[in-house]
Amino acid sequence: MSVIYPRVALIGLGLIASSMFWAMKRGGLADHVMGYARSEDTRETARRIGLGDEVVDTLVDAVRDADLVVLATPVGVMGRIAEEIAPHLKPGATVIDVGSVKRTVIEEVGPHIPAGVQFVPCHPMAGTEHSGPEAGFASLFDNRWCLVVPVEDADPEAVARVEAYWQAMGANTEVMEPEHHDLVCAVVSHVPHLIAYTMVGVADDLRRVSDQEVIKFSAAGFRDFTRIAASDPTMWRDVFLTNKEATIEILGRFTEELMALQRAIRTGDGEQLHAYFTHTRAIRRGILQAGQDTNEPDFGRAKVKR
Amino acid sequence: MSVIYPRVALIGLGLIASSMFWAMKRGGLADHVMGYARSEDTRETARRIGLGDEVVDTLVDAVRDADLVVLATPVGVMGRIAEEIAPHLKPGATVIDVGSVKRTVIEEVGPHIPAGVQFVPCHPMAGTEHSGPEAGFASLFDNRWCLVVPVEDADPEAVARVEAYWQAMGANTEVMEPEHHDLVCAVVSHVPHLIAYTMVGVADDLRRVSDQEVIKFSAAGFRDFTRIAASDPTMWRDVFLTNKEATIEILGRFTEELMALQRAIRTGDGEQLHAYFTHTRAIRRGILQAGQDTNEPDFGRAKVKR
Numbered sequence: 013m014s015v016i017y018p019r020v021a022l023i024g025l026g027l028i029a030s031s032m033f034w035a036m037k038r039g040g041l042a043d044h045v046m047g048y049a050r051s052e053d054t055r056e057t058a059r060r061i062g063l064g065d066e067v068v069d070t071l072v073d074a075v076r077d078a079d080l081v082v083l084a085t086p087v088g089v090m091g092r093i094a095e096e097i098a099p100h101l102k103p104g105a106t107v108i109d110v111g112s113v114k115r116t117v118i119e120e121v122g123p124h125i126p127a128g129v130q131f132v133p134c135h136p137m138a139g140t141e142h143s144g145p146e147a148g149f150a151s152l153f154d155n156r157w158c159l160v161v162p163v164e165d166a167d168p169e170a171v172a173r174v175e176a177y178w179q180a181m182g183a184n185t186e187v188m189e190p191e192h193h194d195l196v197c198a199v200v201s202h203v204p205h206l207i208a209y210t211m212v213g214v215a216d217d218l219r220r221v222s223d224q225e226v227i228k229f230s231a232a233g234f235r236d237f238t239r240i241a242a243s244d245p246t247m248w249r250d251v252f253l254t255n256k257e258a259t260i261e262i263l264g265r266f267t268e269e270l271m272a273l274q275r276a277i278r279t280g281d282g283e284q285l286h287a288y289f290t291h292t293r294a295i296r297r298g299i300l301q302a303g304q305d306t307n308e309p310d311f312g313r314a315k316v317k318r
Numbered sequence: 319m320s321v322i323y324p325r326v327a328l329i330g331l332g333l334i335a336s337s338m339f340w341a342m343k344r345g346g347l348a349d350h351v352m353g354y355a356r357s358e359d360t361r362e363t364a365r366r367i368g369l370g371d372e373v374v375d376t377l378v379d380a381v382r383d384a385d386l387v388v389l390a391t392p393v394g395v396m397g398r399i400a401e402e403i404a405p406h407l408k409p410g411a412t413v414i415d416v417g418s419v420k421r422t423v424i425e426e427v428g429p430h431i432p433a434g435v436q437f438v439p440c441h442p443m444a445g446t447e448h449s450g451p452e453a454g455f456a457s458l459f460d461n462r463w464c465l466v467v468p469v470e471d472a473d474p475e476a477v478a479r480v481e482a483y484w485q486a487m488g489a490n491t492e493v494m495e496p497e498h499h500d501l502v503c504a505v506v507s508h509v510p511h512l513i514a515y516t517m518v519g520v521a522d523d524l525r526r527v528s529d530q531e532v533i534k535f536s537a538a539g540f541r542d543f544t545r546i547a548a549s550d551p552t553m554w555r556d557v558f559l560t561n562k563e564a565t566i567e568i569l570g571r572f573t574e575e576l577m578a579l580q581r582a583i584r585t586g587d588g589e590q591l592h593a594y595f596t597h598t599r600a601i602r603r604g605i606l607q608a609g610q611d612t613n614e615p616d617f618g619r620a621k622v623k624r
């Protein structure tokens with residue numbers, strides 16, 4: 013493969029940024045990658061593990077001369093970072109972000125982008141429950157989707173180049189409108205995360221069931237919830253605060269359906285329950301057919317003794 | 319290992335019964351295993367794949383002369399099956415069930431058990447989202463918990479033998495009271511399943527997000543929910559109808575907490591959200607320490623192309 017952006021600046025050095033770094037190295041997609049993170053700790057770790065060709069101590073040093081600047085911090089701070097780097101961006105540079113929410117990011121970052129610099133919001137739909145500079149790996153984006161959400165009047169060439177960049181890191185790309193993006197993500201990611209956090213919270217809070225029991229007998233469904241609920245608290249706080257509208261809309265739908273099922277349980281309406289549970293199986297089949305999961309029964313992980 | 323119950327009858331030939339069969343064969347725990355399932359289809363499949371030393375066409379033929387009778391059907395039919403087999407049970411035999419709910423099963427099966435026959439309710443906390451005679455495998459119970467829930471005035475020797483039997487199939491056993499069992503399972507399994515079913519139902523129902531999108535972009539949290547929601551509808555209908563009380567209690571707690579988080583999102587209370595999400599991480603750490611899951615990031619399964 014060949015270099016797409018000669019000089020790249022990664023702002024934030026967590027799961028996503030570090031995976032991008034290793035994917036760029038794998039594909040030979042950049043000549044020189046600068047890294048910056050807020051804390052000295054993270055920058056030290058990055059230097060130790062060779063994350064970034066150079067790790068610098070200020071935002072301004074990171075973005076100077078960069079052809080591509082990647083905002084890979086929690087979404088809540090992206091606006092402030094954009095404001096700070098704006099005067100130092102190279103004319104002709106491209107800025108992308110990888111935030112899980114798009115409308116708010118566009119509102120908060122967009123106004124700071126100077127004329128002559130392209131802003132192309134992105135959202136790689138890939139992740140694990142781990143975070144930090146050591147969590148990344150080159151294949152995170154392979155065969156996963158990266159949603160590209162152009163701003164109004166975006167330069168089509170700049171967008172196409174960003175798509176080519178993600179494809180070179182292994183992802184499939186799709187272009188989407190900001191509002192629609194935020195709704196789709198509320199359904200497939202944000203509300204499921206909130207629910208998982210809540211269920212784990214309930215379990216922890218229930219004095220009549222000891223922590224020990226919750227942990228010992230977590231084999232069934234609950235274990236998957238705890239994995240989801242182990243994700244980074246700052247990232248998820250910011251997601252919910254910045255995707256408030258769609259989250260609250262989907263939560264409303266969810267509560268409505270849950271109340272209907274609760275009523276069916278209370279009144280003993282087995283037919284309604286059976287019909288509902290049968291219906292949801294079809295979606296699973298679709299996901300398997302789309303290659304987004306395997307049909308291996310989920311028992312392997314649990315058998316590892318440690 | 320050595321034979322624990324010479325003649326065993328498996329009533330129902332699905333995931334749990336077939337896994338028990340292969341685990342008994344692996345351990346040499348029985349001389350002769352009879353199998354029975356409701357449909358001719360399932361019995362045919364069982365004969366074809368060698369599930370059971372003998373597969374018979376009536377309940378009565380299955381349990382005659384059996385030292386151990388295993389009720390491995392959905393919990394809603396166990397009472398009727400117990401009534402039908404009761405006159406044909408061998409004196410000195412033991413009956414166990416593997417149902418996911420215990421209080422209702424004890425109420426519905428218990429009264430039919432004749433004097434001289436022992437009834438020892440069990441619940442192996444192991445499963446996958448697959449069902450049917452071909453879903454089982456010998457190692458399903460390895461290193462997993464089987465909860466044993468003795469009836470009042472149970473014979474301690476019969477209980478100890480049942481525990482030894484599960485241990486020989488690879489499980490760890492723990493004795494529990496019926497009410498407590500049903501509450502613990504509502505928390506770690508039943509309500510999480512209901513929530514997963516509901517969330518998948520919401521996604522499917524939302525006309526503004528196409529099925530295609532839900533399926534394509536399911537990588538995040540949602541994919542785990544669809545796996546859980548692919549479980550057998552009959553089994554789960556019966557679980558909710560028979561564990562009504564604990565399910566509704568935990569659902570109430572869940573809704574309460576969810577409303578509190580929804581309120582924090584609406585009012586922009588980032589501190590509360592952050593504190594909640596930080597707190598739930600601890601439970602995940604406990605599960606990893608208890609060896610009930612691995613800390614491998616959850617990405618491997620999704621990369622398989624088919």
Ligand SMILES: NC(=O)c1ccc[n+]([C@@H]2O[C@H](COP(=O)([O-])OP(=O)(O)OC[C@H]3O[C@@H](n4cnc5c(N)ncnc54)[C@H](OP(=O)(O)O)[C@@H]3O)[C@@H](O)[C@H]2O)c1
Nearest residue numbers: 024025026027028050051054085086087111112139143144
């Ligand atoms: N994780 C996922 O599953 C996933 C998937 C898709 C998109 N995303 C999005 O990707 C972005 C990054 O997520 P991640 O999982 O990579 O997060 P992460 O592993 O928690 O890393 C976040 C990084 O941002 C840095 N940071 C935080 N505040 C900063 C500030 N004010 N200035 C400069 N750097 C700052 C952190 O530095 P310190 O270590 O010094 O605090 C850290 O290096 C988020 O917007 C998230 O919504 C995440």
Ligand SMILES: NC(=O)c1ccc[n+]([C@@H]2O[C@H](COP(=O)([O-])OP(=O)(O)OC[C@H]3O[C@@H](n4cnc5c(N)ncnc54)[C@H](OP(=O)(O)O)[C@@H]3O)[C@@H](O)[C@H]2O)c1
Nearest residue numbers: 330331332333334356357360391392393417418445449450
């Ligand atoms: N799956 C889990 O994760 C799990 C975990 C722990 C405990 N359990 C409990 O284990 C039990 C069995 O679950 P499973 O997953 O093995 O179910 P499954 O794979 O769906 O199999 C159920 C079996 O029961 C048979 N059956 C249904 N109604 C019957 C009737 N009236 N008379 C005789 N046989 C009948 C079915 O026969 P046909 O095929 O002919 O219909 C089938 O062979 C349930 O009580 C469940 O609560 C399940």
